[in-house]
Amino acid sequence: VPGADGSGFGIENLPYGVVRRDGGAPRPAIRIGAHALELAPLVDAGLLDLPGLPSDAFAQPTLNRFLELGSDAWSTTRRRLTELLDAGNRELQDATDLVERSLVALAAVEPVLPLAIGDYVDFYASIEHASNIGRMFRPDREPLLPNWRHLPVAYHGRAGTVVVSGTPIQRPCGQRPADGPSEPPSFGPERRLDFELELGFVTGCGPPLGTPIAACAASDYIFGFVLINDWSAREIQRFEYQPLGPFLGKSFATSIAPWIVPLEALAPFRVTGVEQHPPPLDYLRVEDRWALDVELEIALLPSGADAPATVSGTNARGLYWNAAQQLAHATVNGATVRAGDLFASGTISGPQPGSYGSLIELSWNGREPLQLPGGVQRSFLEDGDTVVLRGRSGAYDRGGVSLGEVRGTIVPARCGSRAA
Amino acid sequence: VPGADGSGFGIENLPYGVVRRDGGAPRPAIRIGAHALELAPLVDAGLLDLPGLPSDAFAQPTLNRFLELGSDAWSTTRRRLTELLDAGNRELQDATDLVERSLVALAAVEPVLPLAIGDYVDFYASIEHASNIGRMFRPDREPLLPNWRHLPVAYHGRAGTVVVSGTPIQRPCGQRPADGPSEPPSFGPERRLDFELELGFVTGCGPPLGTPIAACAASDYIFGFVLINDWSAREIQRFEYQPLGPFLGKSFATSIAPWIVPLEALAPFRVTGVEQHPPPLDYLRVEDRWALDVELEIALLPSGADAPATVSGTNARGLYWNAAQQLAHATVNGATVRAGDLFASGTISGPQPGSYGSLIELSWNGREPLQLPGGVQRSFLEDGDTVVLRGRSGAYDRGGVSLGEVRGTIVPARCGSRAA
Numbered sequence: 079v080p081g082a083d084g085s086g087f088g089i090e091n092l093p094y095g096v097v098r099r100d101g102g103a104p105r106p107a108i109r110i111g112a113h114a115l116e117l118a119p120l121v122d123a124g125l126l127d128l129p130g131l132p133s134d135a136f137a138q139p140t141l142n143r144f145l146e147l148g149s150d151a152w153s154t155t156r157r158r159l160t161e162l163l164d165a166g167n168r169e170l171q172d173a174t175d176l177v178e179r180s181l182v183a184l185a186a187v188e189p190v191l192p193l194a195i196g197d198y199v200d201f202y203a204s205i206e207h208a209s210n211i212g213r214m215f216r217p218d219r220e221p222l223l224p225n226w227r228h229l230p231v232a233y234h235g236r237a238g239t240v241v242v243s244g245t246p247i248q249r250p251c252g253q254r255p256a257d258g259p260s261e262p263p264s265f266g267p268e269r270r271l272d273f274e275l276e277l278g279f280v281t282g283c284g285p286p287l288g289t290p291i292a293a294c295a296a297s298d299y300i301f302g303f304v305l306i307n308d309w310s311a312r313e314i315q316r317f318e319y320q321p322l323g324p325f326l327g328k329s330f331a332t333s334i335a336p337w338i339v340p341l342e343a344l345a346p347f348r349v350t351g352v353e354q355h356p357p358p359l360d361y362l363r364v365e366d367r368w369a370l371d372v373e374l375e376i377a378l379l380p381s382g383a384d385a386p387a388t389v390s391g392t393n394a395r396g397l398y399w400n401a402a403q404q405l406a407h408a409t410v411n412g413a414t415v416r417a418g419d420l421f422a423s424g425t426i427s428g429p430q431p432g433s434y435g436s437l438i439e440l441s442w443n444g445r446e447p448l449q450l451p452g453g454v455q456r457s458f459l460e461d462g463d464t465v466v467l468r469g470r471s472g473a474y475d476r477g478g479v480s481l482g483e484v485r486g487t488i489v490p491a492r493c494g495s496r497a498a
Numbered sequence: 499v500p501g502a503d504g505s506g507f508g509i510e511n512l513p514y515g516v517v518r519r520d521g522g523a524p525r526p527a528i529r530i531g532a533h534a535l536e537l538a539p540l541v542d543a544g545l546l547d548l549p550g551l552p553s554d555a556f557a558q559p560t561l562n563r564f565l566e567l568g569s570d571a572w573s574t575t576r577r578r579l580t581e582l583l584d585a586g587n588r589e590l591q592d593a594t595d596l597v598e599r600s601l602v603a604l605a606a607v608e609p610v611l612p613l614a615i616g617d618y619v620d621f622y623a624s625i626e627h628a629s630n631i632g633r634m635f636r637p638d639r640e641p642l643l644p645n646w647r648h649l650p651v652a653y654h655g656r657a658g659t660v661v662v663s664g665t666p667i668q669r670p671c672g673q674r675p676a677d678g679p680s681e682p683p684s685f686g687p688e689r690r691l692d693f694e695l696e697l698g699f700v701t702g703c704g705p706p707l708g709t710p711i712a713a714c715a716a717s718d719y720i721f722g723f724v725l726i727n728d729w730s731a732r733e734i735q736r737f738e739y740q741p742l743g744p745f746l747g748k749s750f751a752t753s754i755a756p757w758i759v760p761l762e763a764l765a766p767f768r769v770t771g772v773e774q775h776p777p778p779l780d781y782l783r784v785e786d787r788w789a790l791d792v793e794l795e796i797a798l799l800p801s802g803a804d805a806p807a808t809v810s811g812t813n814a815r816g817l818y819w820n821a822a823q824q825l826a827h828a829t830v831n832g833a834t835v836r837a838g839d840l841f842a843s844g845t846i847s848g849p850q851p852g853s854y855g856s857l858i859e860l861s862w863n864g865r866e867p868l869q870l871p872g873g874v875q876r877s878f879l880e881d882g883d884t885v886v887l888r889g890r891s892g893a894y895d896r897g898g899v900s901l902g903e904v905r906g907t908i909v910p911a912r913c914g915s916r917a918a
Contacts, residue, residue: 197658202742223740228683229673233742234654234749238617239707239833248708250831253649253779263648265779285917287659287751288668292916314831320643322622322653323743329654330831331707359673359685361916411670411734411750412912416658492832496712496781497705 381462
């Protein structure tokens with residue numbers, strides 16, 4: 079496919095998504111360069127006649143059916159797609175009618191949410207992020223709580239409000255803490271709206287209820303990775319979160335990138351992670367290289383500005399708890415995972431201020447507003463602001479893969495409006 | 499239907515579930531007396547030819563398709579089923595073949611999970627329960643945290659591990675806090691396994707993302723109520739829950755009763771709830787009677803015992819935050835609800851020790867073990883113990899309705915076993 083080489087979406091990547099063309103039914107596709115290749119027509123034409131891949135695998139509105147098939151089918155399909163897209167292979171190239179039906183410019187499709195997400199779990203896996211939050215809100219105590227180094231802390235988010243990149247993000251309304259301890263909360267638009275830079279993974283079907291997934295078996299269950307912006311309403315969260323954790327401060331929206339990069343595409347970028355002290359319990363030990371060398375960046379386009387400013391950059395390899403540990407932990411109590419479950423890392427922050435993954439850290443709880451071009455300042459997000467998170471592994475001219483981007487623009491609150 | 503009158507499952511109730519017969523496909527049914535009446539055959543026979551009820555509404559493995567239709571379709575269907583089951587109506591009675599195909603003794607069917615649950619939210623709506631937990635774990639402070647009287651505190655649970663009554667509950671393994679503050683946690687079977695008596699509601703589709711549901715509109719979205727046992731691992735929960743709330747301490751299993759009682763069946767039992775101080779914010783105010791007069795009881799059959807003992811009894815009408823307030827709160831930030839979403843009350847406790855809804859309260863954190871017949875004691879659940887939660891509104895001989903029961907037996911932990 080012309081232009082694919084060196085774009086980060088070359089033959090080394092082939093991420094999966096779901097696209098809609100001309101208002102038709104949404105259908106699974108892979109991205110190659112600036113094109114989407116729909117997969118159902120390839121199956122219909124007999125080019126994806128593979129063991130373990132049923133003929134309806136891609137005649138679906140989501141990737142879930144394909145995810146249910148498991149890692150052998152994922153591998154077989156990827157190998158075959160790589161073969162079909164090889165410059166030297168004529169099977170697809172010569173089928174010009176089929177190419178016309180299946181290969182379409184990204185500009186001509188609408189990417190939709192690629193998954194029916196069963197459960198959405200959000201971790202707190204960056205030691206730098208957890209420490210920053212601890213320093214900000216508990217300045218007189220140890221930044222990390224006693225459990226933090228023993229287990230990957232996590233909570234369940236709202237699966238039903240995960241949206242695809244590009245969906246406008248309406249500023250939420252809710253109860254905001256008063257200044258004084260005996261004052262009642264006020265109701266209104268969130269004034270401390272924030273983003274969180276995260277990397278998530280999507281699973282196939284796990285073992286039956288009651289059987290955990292071993293950390294060393296995680297690659298059988300992890301299909302791929304996706305960029306996530308876990309939008310956060312800091313006032314709402316602060317008032318509500320004791321003792322049961324975040325609820326409305328997070329549940330109004332979570333954005334994910336349209337393209338899920340297969341774990342196999344990230345194989346060259348799997349590296350040794352940070353050392354863990356104390357050594358984790360047996361069920362959290364993993365020999366494989368599970369840290370991912372993914373360069374991450376946050377761009378902010380303030381309302382009315384001409385150009386986005388890069389406000390932070392970090393690398394996912396610094397995460398303290400890796401994906402295999404997250405999956406082993408989430409299932410150690412016997413909980414099942416389903417095809418399409420989403421597990422997010424939590425905010426990924428690096429050690430320096432310019433590498434933090436949220437505005438609350440970048441502006442240190444509003445005390446040090448971000449200075450943007452043109453004299454613009456930001457402590458938290460304003461209406462009309464656009465946030466773009468991007469990720470990449472390796473250099474694109476040497477086979478690097480892009481995680482694409484996840485983008486969202488803040489639209490004003492509508493606090494009075496209700497369905498009656 | 500013979501035997502239905504006075505059983506709590508008479509014509510006043512008609513709860514919905516999903517049953518499987520002879521290993522066939524699970525199909526929606528209503529319960530009448532000790533029978534299930536499958537609904538798809540009634541549609542096929544033309545007896546449920548109703549405006550707004552598509553012909554495939556019950557040719558489904560779950561109730562979700564029916565829930566998507568909304569409250570008008572729910573009402574119309576209920577009215578028609580009431581008509582068909584009236585003793586004076588011959589349409590169904592005279593169709594003996596159809597009755598034979600559709601009406602089946604409960605003993606001959608297996609009830610399955612009736613819903614594909616989108617998101618599962620668990621509230622903390624009983625002031626007695628929240629106060630008890632506060633007194634136990636923060637004895638030197640106000641039992642209620644500052645937010646408690648301003649909003650119905652809640653968190654998201656794991657939708658994928660909600661199971662139907664009767665499913666064995668495997669004791670979870672996990673990290674348990676050490677006795678000393680500087681000791682590391684230990685890994686092993688949970689030693690403080692508990693139940694929680696809850697009442698939940700199931701919704702249809704809400705308005706689009708960004709539009710909250712007004713408290714006064716809740717009855718358009720609430721389909722019905724179901725008994726819930728929110729199994730809890732107190733050691734795991736205690737170590738993990740700061741700062742993001744419960745995760746593995748809850749996510750191993752949540753049991754629900756097989757039959758969902760329509761809101762319309764509970765109409766005669768809607769009563770005025772407790773007074774709230776301070777008065778709630780506007781979006782949480784509701785004029786309707788939203789407290790439910792549902793008598794609840796907890797029976798415990800200890801491993802090896804001959805007969806269950808009733809260990810607690812209370813009434814759902816004492817809940818501080820009602821279902822309409824819960825739904826208004828959960829969506830006030832613009833979050834959507836989907837057909838099949840489940841919202842649970844949180845543990846329902848009354849004011850006296852004999853009315854508490856969890857073992858941690860009944861045994862006061864293990865300090866005052868429950869004394870059961872035969873000299874048996876329980877501070878927390880042991881392997882082989884069976885817990886049965888029951889609910890009823892009104893007297894059965896005067897048109898009362900039963901919420902049935904939710905039952906589960908504890909089976910031993912398997913801490914070493916993992917899918918590799």
